[in-house]
Amino acid sequence: MLADRSARIPKVCYEIFVRSFCDSNGDGIGDLNGVTSKLDYLADLGIGAIWLTPIHPSPSYHKYDVTDYYAIEPEYGTMDDFRRLLAGAHTRGIAVYLDLIVNHTSTLHPWFTEARKSKDNPYRHFYWWMTQDQIDHLGISERETSDDSQVVYPWHENPGDDEKYYGLFFKGMPDLNYHSDALREEIARIIRFWLNDVGVDGFRLDAARHIYPEWDKEQSITFWDFFSKVVEEAKPGAFTVGEVWAETEEVAPYLRNLNATFHFDLSFALQRMLLAGRDEQIVDKLQASFNLFQKYNPLFVNAIMLTNHDQERIGSVVGGNIRKIKLAASILLTLPGQPYLYYGEEIGMLGMKPDPYIREPFLWTPDPGDPQLTGWIKPEFTTLKTVAPLSAQTSDATSVFNHYRTLIHLRNTEPALNQILAPNLQPVRLGDDQLLAYFRPHVDRSLIIIHNLGDTERAMTLPDDKSLFTEVLFSTDPLHETTLTTNRLSPHSSVILAPAGNARAVEKQ
Known part of the structure:
Protein backbone atom coordinates (compact mmCIF):
# COMPACT_ATOMS: atom_id res chain seq x y z
CA MET A 1 0.00 0.00 0.00
CA LEU A 2 2.86 2.36 0.85
CA ALA A 3 4.48 1.63 -2.50
CA ASP A 4 1.21 2.22 -4.38
CA ARG A 5 0.64 5.55 -2.70
CA SER A 6 4.24 6.63 -3.20
CA ALA A 7 4.04 5.77 -6.91
CA ARG A 8 1.22 8.30 -7.34
CA ILE A 9 3.28 11.17 -5.91
CA PRO A 10 5.21 13.09 -8.61
CA LYS A 11 8.92 12.50 -8.08
CA VAL A 12 10.24 15.89 -9.24
CA CYS A 13 8.22 19.14 -9.43
CA TYR A 14 8.86 22.40 -11.25
CA GLU A 15 7.76 25.87 -10.14
CA ILE A 16 6.81 28.21 -12.99
CA PHE A 17 6.50 31.96 -12.56
CA VAL A 18 4.18 32.22 -15.56
CA ARG A 19 4.93 35.85 -16.41
CA SER A 20 8.60 35.09 -17.05
CA PHE A 21 8.59 31.60 -18.51
CA CYS A 22 7.53 31.70 -22.17
CA ASP A 23 5.64 34.21 -24.32
CA SER A 24 3.33 32.79 -27.00
CA ASN A 25 1.80 35.94 -28.49
CA GLY A 26 4.59 38.51 -28.66
CA ASP A 27 3.31 40.88 -25.97
CA GLY A 28 6.40 40.34 -23.80
CA ILE A 29 4.44 38.60 -21.03
CA GLY A 30 4.68 34.89 -20.34
CA ASP A 31 1.37 33.09 -20.65
CA LEU A 32 -0.40 29.76 -20.36
CA ASN A 33 -0.02 28.89 -24.03
CA GLY A 34 3.70 29.51 -23.59
CA VAL A 35 3.78 26.96 -20.78
CA THR A 36 1.80 24.51 -22.94
CA SER A 37 4.36 24.90 -25.72
CA LYS A 38 7.09 23.76 -23.31
CA LEU A 39 5.41 20.65 -21.92
CA ASP A 40 7.54 18.38 -24.10
CA TYR A 41 10.62 20.13 -22.73
CA LEU A 42 9.46 19.57 -19.15
CA ALA A 43 8.58 15.94 -19.84
CA ASP A 44 12.00 15.35 -21.38
CA LEU A 45 13.64 16.97 -18.36
CA GLY A 46 11.84 14.41 -16.21
CA ILE A 47 9.32 16.66 -14.44
CA GLY A 48 6.33 14.95 -12.84
CA ALA A 49 4.35 18.00 -11.71
CA ILE A 50 4.29 21.74 -12.31
CA TRP A 51 3.33 24.36 -9.76
CA LEU A 52 2.02 27.47 -11.47
CA THR A 53 2.38 30.67 -9.47
CA PRO A 54 -0.96 32.54 -9.33
CA ILE A 55 -2.90 32.74 -12.59
CA HIS A 56 -6.00 34.55 -11.27
CA PRO A 57 -6.85 38.15 -12.24
CA SER A 58 -4.83 40.58 -10.16
CA PRO A 59 -3.58 44.19 -10.36
CA SER A 60 0.04 43.22 -9.62
CA TYR A 61 2.79 41.62 -11.70
CA HIS A 62 3.11 38.73 -9.21
CA LYS A 63 -0.65 38.00 -8.96
CA TYR A 64 -0.69 37.15 -5.26
CA ASP A 65 -3.49 39.72 -4.72
CA VAL A 66 -6.47 38.00 -6.29
CA THR A 67 -9.56 39.80 -7.57
CA ASP A 68 -11.43 36.75 -8.94
CA TYR A 69 -10.83 33.17 -7.81
CA TYR A 70 -12.83 31.68 -10.68
CA ALA A 71 -11.11 33.35 -13.62
CA ILE A 72 -7.77 33.50 -15.46
CA GLU A 73 -5.61 36.63 -15.56
CA PRO A 74 -6.26 38.04 -19.09
CA GLU A 75 -2.53 38.71 -19.58
CA TYR A 76 -2.00 34.96 -19.19
CA GLY A 77 -4.84 33.75 -21.39
CA THR A 78 -8.30 32.26 -21.01
CA MET A 79 -9.91 29.37 -19.17
CA ASP A 80 -9.85 27.45 -22.47
CA ASP A 81 -6.09 28.05 -22.62
CA PHE A 82 -5.74 26.69 -19.11
CA ARG A 83 -7.83 23.63 -19.90
CA ARG A 84 -5.61 22.92 -22.91
CA LEU A 85 -2.53 23.25 -20.69
CA LEU A 86 -4.05 20.89 -18.16
CA ALA A 87 -4.99 18.32 -20.81
CA GLY A 88 -1.55 18.53 -22.41
CA ALA A 89 0.16 18.07 -19.07
CA HIS A 90 -1.99 15.09 -18.18
CA THR A 91 -1.31 13.48 -21.57
CA ARG A 92 2.39 13.58 -20.67
CA GLY A 93 1.86 12.28 -17.15
CA ILE A 94 2.49 15.71 -15.58
CA ALA A 95 0.32 16.86 -12.68
CA VAL A 96 -0.66 20.53 -12.31
CA TYR A 97 -0.77 22.30 -8.94
CA LEU A 98 -2.51 25.65 -8.71
CA ASP A 99 -1.16 28.34 -6.38
CA LEU A 100 -4.20 29.08 -4.23
CA ILE A 101 -4.08 32.22 -2.11
CA VAL A 102 -6.56 31.86 0.74
CA ASN A 103 -4.81 34.06 3.30
CA HIS A 104 -5.77 37.36 1.66
CA THR A 105 -7.30 38.98 -1.40
CA SER A 106 -6.71 42.21 -3.26
CA THR A 107 -8.44 45.34 -1.99
CA LEU A 108 -10.01 45.31 -5.46
CA HIS A 109 -11.71 41.96 -4.88
CA GLY A 167 -3.17 43.18 6.05
CA LEU A 168 -0.05 41.24 7.06
CA PHE A 169 1.83 41.48 3.78
CA PHE A 170 0.72 44.79 2.23
CA LYS A 171 -2.08 47.32 2.55
CA GLY A 172 -3.34 46.19 -0.84
CA MET A 173 -3.74 42.61 0.42
CA PRO A 174 -6.24 42.45 3.31
CA ASP A 175 -6.27 39.22 5.32
CA LEU A 176 -9.37 37.05 5.23
CA ASN A 177 -11.18 36.17 8.48
CA TYR A 178 -12.15 32.52 8.65
CA HIS A 179 -14.29 32.97 11.72
CA SER A 180 -16.89 33.73 9.02
CA ASP A 181 -18.86 30.61 8.05
CA ALA A 182 -20.01 32.35 4.89
CA LEU A 183 -16.38 32.85 3.85
CA ARG A 184 -15.61 29.20 4.50
CA GLU A 185 -18.50 28.24 2.23
CA GLU A 186 -17.07 30.49 -0.50
CA ILE A 187 -13.62 28.91 -0.18
CA ALA A 188 -15.15 25.43 -0.33
CA ARG A 189 -16.89 26.35 -3.59
CA ILE A 190 -13.59 27.64 -5.00
CA ILE A 191 -11.82 24.40 -4.06
CA ARG A 192 -14.53 22.27 -5.67
CA PHE A 193 -14.52 24.43 -8.81
CA TRP A 194 -10.82 23.95 -9.50
CA LEU A 195 -10.63 20.29 -8.50
CA ASN A 196 -13.88 19.07 -10.07
CA ASP A 197 -15.05 21.53 -12.72
CA VAL A 198 -11.57 22.35 -14.06
CA GLY A 199 -9.58 19.29 -12.98
CA VAL A 200 -6.36 20.48 -11.35
CA ASP A 201 -4.42 17.90 -9.36
CA GLY A 202 -3.81 19.89 -6.20
CA PHE A 203 -2.81 23.17 -4.62
CA ARG A 204 0.27 24.97 -3.44
CA LEU A 205 -0.99 26.91 -0.44
CA ASP A 206 0.44 30.34 0.16
CA ALA A 207 1.16 31.73 3.63
CA ALA A 208 -0.24 28.62 5.34
CA ARG A 209 0.92 29.67 8.80
CA HIS A 210 -0.76 33.08 8.56
CA ILE A 211 -4.35 32.03 7.88
CA TYR A 212 -5.23 33.57 11.23
CA PRO A 213 -3.30 36.56 12.63
CA GLU A 214 -0.60 36.11 15.22
CA TRP A 215 -2.89 36.76 18.20
CA ASP A 216 -5.12 33.89 16.99
CA LYS A 217 -2.43 31.79 15.32
CA GLU A 218 -3.33 28.45 16.93
CA GLN A 219 -6.41 28.55 14.69
CA SER A 220 -4.23 28.47 11.56
CA ILE A 221 -3.46 24.79 12.05
CA THR A 222 -7.09 23.81 12.64
CA PHE A 223 -8.16 25.71 9.51
CA TRP A 224 -6.31 23.16 7.41
CA ASP A 225 -8.43 20.39 8.91
CA PHE A 226 -11.46 22.10 7.37
CA PHE A 227 -9.61 22.72 4.11
CA SER A 228 -8.26 19.18 3.72
CA LYS A 229 -11.69 17.64 4.32
CA VAL A 230 -13.17 19.77 1.53
CA VAL A 231 -10.31 18.73 -0.78
CA GLU A 232 -10.64 15.03 0.02
CA GLU A 233 -14.41 15.07 -0.43
CA ALA A 234 -14.10 16.93 -3.73
CA LYS A 235 -11.27 14.88 -5.23
CA PRO A 236 -9.78 12.04 -3.20
CA GLY A 237 -6.01 11.96 -3.65
CA ALA A 238 -5.66 15.61 -4.66
CA PHE A 239 -2.31 16.92 -3.43
CA THR A 240 -1.70 19.79 -1.01
CA VAL A 241 1.68 21.39 -0.31
CA GLY A 242 1.86 24.26 2.15
CA GLU A 243 4.18 27.21 2.44
CA VAL A 244 4.95 27.25 6.16
CA TRP A 245 7.96 29.56 6.23
CA ALA A 246 9.19 28.72 9.71
CA GLU A 247 11.53 26.44 11.61
CA THR A 248 10.87 22.71 11.52
CA GLU A 249 9.22 22.57 14.95
CA GLU A 250 6.57 25.05 13.86
CA VAL A 251 6.13 23.41 10.46
CA ALA A 252 5.49 19.87 11.71
CA PRO A 253 1.89 20.25 13.03
CA TYR A 254 0.71 21.45 9.61
CA LEU A 255 1.46 18.02 8.20
CA ARG A 256 -1.47 16.65 10.17
CA ASN A 257 -3.75 18.04 7.45
CA LEU A 258 -1.46 18.77 4.48
CA ASN A 259 0.30 16.18 2.33
CA ALA A 260 3.52 18.19 2.19
CA THR A 261 5.23 21.30 3.48
CA PHE A 262 8.28 23.07 2.09
CA HIS A 263 11.45 22.46 4.09
CA PHE A 264 12.83 25.97 4.53
CA ASP A 265 15.33 24.92 7.21
CA LEU A 266 16.93 22.58 4.68
CA SER A 267 16.96 25.27 1.98
CA PHE A 268 18.88 27.72 4.13
CA ALA A 269 21.19 25.03 5.54
CA LEU A 270 22.18 23.94 2.03
CA GLN A 271 22.92 27.54 1.08
CA ARG A 272 25.13 28.01 4.15
CA MET A 273 26.92 24.73 3.53
CA LEU A 274 27.66 25.58 -0.09
CA LEU A 275 29.12 28.93 0.97
CA ALA A 276 31.12 27.64 3.95
CA GLY A 277 32.21 24.40 2.31
CA ARG A 278 31.32 22.41 5.43
CA ASP A 279 28.58 20.03 6.49
CA GLU A 280 26.23 21.13 9.29
CA GLN A 281 25.38 17.54 10.25
CA ILE A 282 22.46 17.97 7.89
CA VAL A 283 21.65 14.26 7.71
CA ASP A 284 21.22 14.04 11.49
CA LYS A 285 19.03 17.16 11.40
CA LEU A 286 16.94 15.72 8.59
CA GLN A 287 16.46 12.47 10.48
CA ALA A 288 15.28 14.45 13.51
CA SER A 289 12.83 16.40 11.35
CA PHE A 290 11.49 13.18 9.80
CA ASN A 291 10.87 11.75 13.25
CA LEU A 292 8.97 14.89 14.18
CA PHE A 293 6.95 15.02 10.94
CA GLN A 294 5.99 11.38 11.31
CA LYS A 295 4.33 12.05 14.64
CA TYR A 296 1.78 14.21 12.84
CA ASN A 297 1.52 12.31 9.56
CA PRO A 298 3.15 8.91 8.93
CA LEU A 299 2.70 9.55 5.19
CA PHE A 300 4.22 13.03 5.19
CA VAL A 301 5.91 14.34 2.05
CA ASN A 302 9.03 16.44 2.56
CA ALA A 303 8.93 19.13 -0.15
CA ILE A 304 12.54 20.18 -0.66
CA MET A 305 14.04 22.99 -2.71
CA LEU A 306 17.18 25.04 -3.14
CA THR A 307 15.33 28.36 -3.45
CA ASN A 308 11.98 29.63 -4.70
CA HIS A 309 10.38 32.83 -6.02
CA ASP A 310 10.81 34.58 -2.66
CA GLN A 311 14.51 33.78 -2.21
CA GLU A 312 17.66 34.88 -3.98
CA ARG A 313 18.49 32.36 -6.67
CA ILE A 314 20.92 29.61 -5.76
CA GLY A 315 23.13 30.60 -8.70
CA SER A 316 23.68 34.03 -7.19
CA VAL A 317 23.97 32.68 -3.65
CA VAL A 318 27.07 30.75 -4.76
CA GLY A 319 28.41 33.69 -6.78
CA GLY A 320 27.73 32.16 -10.19
CA ASN A 321 30.21 29.34 -9.54
CA ILE A 322 29.13 26.62 -12.00
CA ARG A 323 30.70 23.81 -9.98
CA LYS A 324 28.79 24.90 -6.88
CA ILE A 325 25.58 25.31 -8.91
CA LYS A 326 25.99 21.68 -10.01
CA LEU A 327 26.90 20.61 -6.48
CA ALA A 328 23.70 22.20 -5.17
CA ALA A 329 21.68 20.20 -7.69
CA SER A 330 23.58 17.02 -6.83
CA ILE A 331 22.69 17.37 -3.16
CA LEU A 332 19.04 18.31 -3.70
CA LEU A 333 18.36 15.54 -6.18
CA THR A 334 19.94 12.79 -4.08
CA LEU A 335 18.21 13.60 -0.78
CA PRO A 336 14.87 12.00 0.10
CA GLY A 337 11.71 13.97 -0.45
CA GLN A 338 9.88 15.62 -3.31
CA PRO A 339 12.22 18.15 -4.96
CA TYR A 340 10.84 21.42 -6.34
CA LEU A 341 12.96 23.13 -8.97
CA TYR A 342 12.48 26.84 -9.50
CA TYR A 343 12.19 27.53 -13.23
CA GLY A 344 15.60 28.28 -14.73
CA GLU A 345 17.62 26.61 -11.98
CA GLU A 346 18.36 23.92 -14.55
CA ILE A 347 20.21 26.45 -16.72
CA GLY A 348 21.88 28.24 -13.81
CA MET A 349 19.76 31.37 -13.79
CA LEU A 350 20.88 34.17 -11.47
CA GLY A 351 18.89 36.65 -9.41
CA MET A 352 19.00 38.77 -6.27
CA LYS A 353 16.35 40.82 -4.53
CA PRO A 354 14.27 42.93 -4.90
CA ASP A 355 11.74 40.29 -5.90
CA PRO A 356 11.27 41.14 -9.61
CA TYR A 357 14.94 40.34 -10.20
CA ILE A 358 14.64 36.82 -8.81
CA ARG A 359 11.82 36.29 -11.34
CA GLU A 360 13.57 37.30 -14.55
CA PRO A 361 12.86 35.86 -18.02
CA PHE A 362 13.91 32.32 -18.91
CA LEU A 363 16.54 32.22 -21.66
CA TRP A 364 15.53 29.80 -24.41
CA THR A 365 17.91 30.79 -27.24
CA PRO A 366 20.83 33.19 -27.84
CA ASP A 367 18.58 35.42 -29.96
CA PRO A 368 17.80 38.66 -28.06
CA GLY A 369 14.76 38.98 -30.32
CA ASP A 370 13.50 35.47 -29.57
CA PRO A 371 9.67 35.77 -29.62
CA GLN A 372 9.48 33.28 -26.72
CA LEU A 373 11.58 35.56 -24.51
CA THR A 374 9.45 37.56 -22.10
CA GLY A 375 10.19 41.26 -21.90
CA TRP A 376 8.12 42.60 -19.04
CA ILE A 377 11.31 43.46 -17.13
CA LYS A 378 14.84 44.33 -18.16
CA PRO A 379 16.94 41.64 -16.46
CA GLU A 380 19.80 42.64 -14.21
CA PHE A 381 21.24 39.21 -13.44
CA THR A 382 20.19 36.57 -15.97
CA THR A 383 21.32 37.91 -19.33
CA LEU A 384 22.89 36.41 -22.44
CA LYS A 385 26.23 37.65 -21.10
CA THR A 386 25.94 35.84 -17.76
CA VAL A 387 23.91 32.68 -18.44
CA ALA A 388 24.07 30.32 -21.41
CA PRO A 389 20.59 29.87 -22.91
CA LEU A 390 18.93 26.47 -22.97
CA SER A 391 19.59 25.84 -26.67
CA ALA A 392 23.33 26.26 -26.12
CA GLN A 393 23.35 24.09 -23.01
CA THR A 394 21.38 21.25 -24.57
CA SER A 395 24.28 20.28 -26.84
CA ASP A 396 26.94 20.80 -24.16
CA ALA A 397 27.52 17.56 -22.23
CA THR A 398 29.09 19.50 -19.35
CA SER A 399 26.32 22.10 -19.01
CA VAL A 400 24.22 22.79 -15.93
CA PHE A 401 21.17 21.68 -17.91
CA ASN A 402 22.56 18.27 -18.78
CA HIS A 403 23.74 17.87 -15.20
CA TYR A 404 20.16 18.44 -13.99
CA ARG A 405 18.63 16.28 -16.69
CA THR A 406 20.91 13.32 -15.98
CA LEU A 407 20.34 13.54 -12.23
CA ILE A 408 16.57 13.87 -12.59
CA HIS A 409 16.38 10.82 -14.83
CA LEU A 410 18.57 8.87 -12.44
CA ARG A 411 16.35 9.89 -9.55
CA ASN A 412 13.21 8.92 -11.48
CA THR A 413 14.53 5.44 -12.26
CA GLU A 414 16.52 4.53 -9.14
CA PRO A 415 14.20 3.29 -6.34
CA ALA A 416 16.60 4.22 -3.55
CA LEU A 417 16.66 7.84 -4.77
CA ASN A 418 12.98 8.34 -5.52
CA GLN A 419 11.53 6.92 -2.32
CA ILE A 420 9.36 9.75 -0.99
CA LEU A 421 7.25 8.26 1.79
CA ALA A 422 9.06 6.90 4.86
CA PRO A 423 12.30 8.66 3.84
CA ASN A 424 15.30 6.34 3.60
CA LEU A 425 18.33 8.23 4.86
CA GLN A 426 21.26 7.37 7.12
CA PRO A 427 24.53 9.24 7.71
CA VAL A 428 27.84 7.87 6.54
CA ARG A 429 30.58 9.10 8.87
CA LEU A 430 33.77 9.93 6.99
CA GLY A 431 35.42 12.02 9.71
CA ASP A 432 35.68 15.16 7.57
CA ASP A 433 33.14 17.98 7.75
CA GLN A 434 34.03 19.05 4.22
CA LEU A 435 32.53 15.78 3.02
CA LEU A 436 28.77 15.21 3.07
CA ALA A 437 27.96 11.50 2.80
CA TYR A 438 24.77 9.54 3.27
CA PHE A 439 23.26 6.11 2.71
CA ARG A 440 19.97 5.54 0.88
CA PRO A 441 19.00 1.97 1.81
CA HIS A 442 16.54 0.14 -0.44
CA VAL A 443 15.52 -3.48 -0.94
CA ASP A 444 16.21 -3.24 -4.70
CA ARG A 445 19.58 -1.53 -4.49
CA SER A 446 21.05 0.67 -1.78
CA LEU A 447 23.24 3.64 -2.65
CA ILE A 448 25.90 5.82 -1.04
CA ILE A 449 26.20 9.47 -2.04
CA ILE A 450 29.31 11.53 -1.27
CA HIS A 451 29.79 15.25 -1.92
CA ASN A 452 32.96 17.26 -1.44
CA LEU A 453 31.74 20.64 -0.22
CA GLY A 454 35.25 22.08 0.04
CA ASP A 455 37.70 23.84 -2.26
CA THR A 456 40.39 21.15 -2.04
CA GLU A 457 40.63 17.47 -2.86
CA ARG A 458 39.67 15.33 0.14
CA ALA A 459 40.46 11.80 1.22
CA MET A 460 37.49 9.52 1.76
CA THR A 461 37.52 6.05 3.25
CA LEU A 462 34.22 4.21 3.43
CA PRO A 463 33.36 2.33 6.63
CA ASP A 464 34.05 -1.40 6.52
CA ASP A 465 30.36 -2.28 6.24
CA LYS A 466 30.14 -0.12 3.08
CA SER A 467 33.34 -1.34 1.45
CA LEU A 468 31.51 -3.11 -1.38
CA PHE A 469 30.11 0.18 -2.71
CA THR A 470 32.58 0.72 -5.52
CA GLU A 471 30.42 0.90 -8.68
CA VAL A 472 29.89 4.48 -9.85
CA LEU A 473 26.37 5.30 -11.05
CA PHE A 474 27.02 9.01 -11.36
CA SER A 475 30.08 11.20 -10.92
CA THR A 476 31.13 14.77 -11.50
CA ASP A 477 34.70 13.82 -10.58
CA PRO A 478 37.10 12.86 -13.41
CA LEU A 479 38.90 10.63 -10.90
CA HIS A 480 35.91 8.28 -10.88
CA GLU A 481 34.30 7.16 -14.13
CA THR A 482 32.55 3.83 -13.64
CA THR A 483 34.45 2.43 -10.66
CA LEU A 484 35.73 3.98 -7.47
CA THR A 485 39.43 4.02 -8.33
CA THR A 486 40.92 6.05 -5.51
CA ASN A 487 40.04 7.26 -2.04
CA ARG A 488 40.17 10.89 -3.16
CA LEU A 489 37.31 13.20 -4.18
CA SER A 490 37.87 16.38 -6.16
CA PRO A 491 36.60 19.76 -4.91
CA HIS A 492 32.87 20.45 -5.34
CA SER A 493 32.40 16.97 -6.78
CA SER A 494 29.79 14.31 -6.16
CA VAL A 495 29.69 10.57 -6.62
CA ILE A 496 26.86 8.04 -6.33
CA LEU A 497 27.97 4.52 -5.47
CA ALA A 498 26.26 1.14 -5.72
CA PRO A 499 27.51 -2.28 -4.57
CA ALA A 500 30.03 -3.81 -6.96
CA GLY A 501 28.56 -6.02 -9.67
CA ASN A 502 25.07 -4.62 -9.20
CA ALA A 503 25.17 -1.32 -11.01
CA ARG A 504 24.53 0.33 -14.33
CA ALA A 505 26.63 3.30 -15.28
CA VAL A 506 25.13 6.69 -16.03
CA GLU A 507 26.98 9.03 -18.32
CA LYS A 508 29.17 11.39 -16.29
CA GLN A 509 28.31 15.06 -16.53
Missing part, protein backbone atom coordinates in the same frame (compact mmCIF):
# COMPACT_ATOMS: atom_id res chain seq x y z
CA PRO A 110 -15.51 42.42 -4.83
CA TRP A 111 -15.64 40.97 -1.33
CA PHE A 112 -13.45 43.77 -0.01
CA THR A 113 -14.98 46.56 -2.07
CA GLU A 114 -18.25 45.61 -0.38
CA ALA A 115 -16.71 45.06 3.07
CA ARG A 116 -15.16 48.51 3.20
CA LYS A 117 -18.47 50.27 2.47
CA SER A 118 -19.95 49.93 5.95
CA LYS A 119 -19.84 47.98 9.17
CA ASP A 120 -23.16 46.30 8.48
CA ASN A 121 -22.22 45.10 5.00
CA PRO A 122 -22.57 41.27 4.85
CA TYR A 123 -18.98 40.99 3.54
CA ARG A 124 -17.54 42.96 6.44
CA HIS A 125 -16.97 39.74 8.38
CA PHE A 126 -14.86 38.29 5.55
CA TYR A 127 -11.98 40.46 6.82
CA TRP A 128 -10.44 41.65 10.10
CA TRP A 129 -11.60 45.08 11.35
CA MET A 130 -10.80 46.90 14.59
CA THR A 131 -10.79 50.40 15.97
CA GLN A 132 -7.48 51.85 17.09
CA ASP A 133 -8.60 51.50 20.73
CA GLN A 134 -9.26 47.78 20.22
CA ILE A 135 -5.90 47.36 18.50
CA ASP A 136 -4.11 49.16 21.32
CA HIS A 137 -5.98 47.23 23.99
CA LEU A 138 -4.80 43.94 22.48
CA GLY A 139 -1.29 45.30 21.94
CA ILE A 140 -1.23 44.29 18.27
CA SER A 141 -0.54 47.59 16.51
CA GLU A 142 2.99 46.42 15.66
CA ARG A 143 4.60 43.10 14.89
CA GLU A 144 8.11 41.75 14.58
CA THR A 145 9.20 41.16 11.02
CA SER A 146 9.50 37.57 9.80
CA ASP A 147 11.18 35.86 6.87
CA ASP A 148 7.95 36.01 4.91
CA SER A 149 6.77 39.52 5.84
CA GLN A 150 8.71 42.69 6.57
CA VAL A 151 5.58 44.64 7.50
CA VAL A 152 5.78 46.14 11.02
CA TYR A 153 2.44 47.99 11.05
CA PRO A 154 -0.18 45.58 9.65
CA TRP A 155 -3.28 47.73 10.32
CA HIS A 156 -4.41 49.99 7.50
CA GLU A 157 -6.75 52.95 7.18
CA ASN A 158 -10.07 52.77 5.39
CA PRO A 159 -10.91 56.46 4.61
CA GLY A 160 -14.00 57.66 6.44
CA ASP A 161 -14.05 54.59 8.70
CA ASP A 162 -13.10 54.47 12.39
CA GLU A 163 -12.05 50.84 11.94
CA LYS A 164 -8.85 49.67 10.31
CA TYR A 165 -8.37 46.46 8.36
CA TYR A 166 -5.59 43.92 8.88
